[in-house]
Amino acid sequence: MASFNLEKVLSIALMVIIVMLSTVLHEVAHAATANALGDPTAKERGRLTLNPFKHLDLVGSLVLPLLMALVGGPIFAFAKPVPYNPNRLRHPIRDEVLVALAGPACNFLQACIGAAAFRAVVTAVGYTGLGEAAIWGLDALATYVYLNLMLMFFNLIPLPPLDGSSIVSPLLRGKARDWYYVVQRNAMPVLLAVMYLVPMVLHVNPVGMYLDATAAPLAVALIGY
Numbered sequence: 001m002a003s004f005n006l007e008k009v010l011s012i013a014l015m016v017i018i019v020m021l022s023t024v025l026h027e028v029a030h031a032a033t034a035n036a037l038g039d040p041t042a043k044e045r046g047r048l049t050l051n052p053f054k055h056l057d058l059v060g061s062l063v064l065p066l067l068m069a070l071v072g073g074p075i076f077a078f079a080k081p082v083p084y085n086p087n088r089l090r091h092p093i094r095d096e097v098l099v100a101l102a103g104p105a106c107n108f109l110q111a112c113i114g115a116a117a118f119r120a121v122v123t124a125v126g127y128t129g130l131g132e133a134a135i136w137g138l139d140a141l142a143t144y145v146y147l148n149l150m151l152m153f154f155n156l157i158p159l160p161p162l163d164g165s166s167i168v169s170p171l172l173r174g175k176a177r178d179w180y181y182v183v184q185r186n187a188m189p190v191l192l193a194v195m196y197l198v199p200m201v202l203h204v205n206p207v208g209m210y211l212d213a214t215a216a217p218l219a220v221a222l223i224g225y
Helices: 002-036 058-071 092-125 132-155 163-171 174-185 189-204 208-222
Strands: none
Touching: 002 058, 002 092, 002 132, 092 132, 092 174, 092 208, 132 208, 163 174, 189 208
């Protein structure tokens, strides 16, 4: 029993560390892309850095993923939003979309790197002949791939403060854009209700179903197992 508890604690700690690392890189990707496209706001405010303390949010980057790992649900996290000024971008409408896409794209790149490392190890030495430590390392790589894909698809949901909202809103015009801004103003309660209230009351988890249909099969495809 003690062994099982220790294994669970280590697994949760690993997931939280991976989520924190991946979230930091996600935010740095936003900052670097904005800077490359003409807006140095994040750089001026010290956010174009790999220093995790400049990006991590106590609740969003540590407490939230820890609680989600403990209850066994999908793990989400957020860091301090990277400041940027779309008016300083060279092509505001196009570049705002590119800045928003940079975070999820960074998570996808991390997933691909993790999957490539996983496949390289398995191809080189096989899976059945590995020792316990090596198997744990492969499990860590698989977790790294899956969690990054979860973060990617979760952030693509078109509701603030997620990146999907910044991808969708610049593409809308006229009444469609006005309507979307109304949705944005009420998006956080809607997002929280979909994540927590709907599963509790209706016993249906739409966000979990969405991730099961997107992140999970893509992780299996990338890893090959």
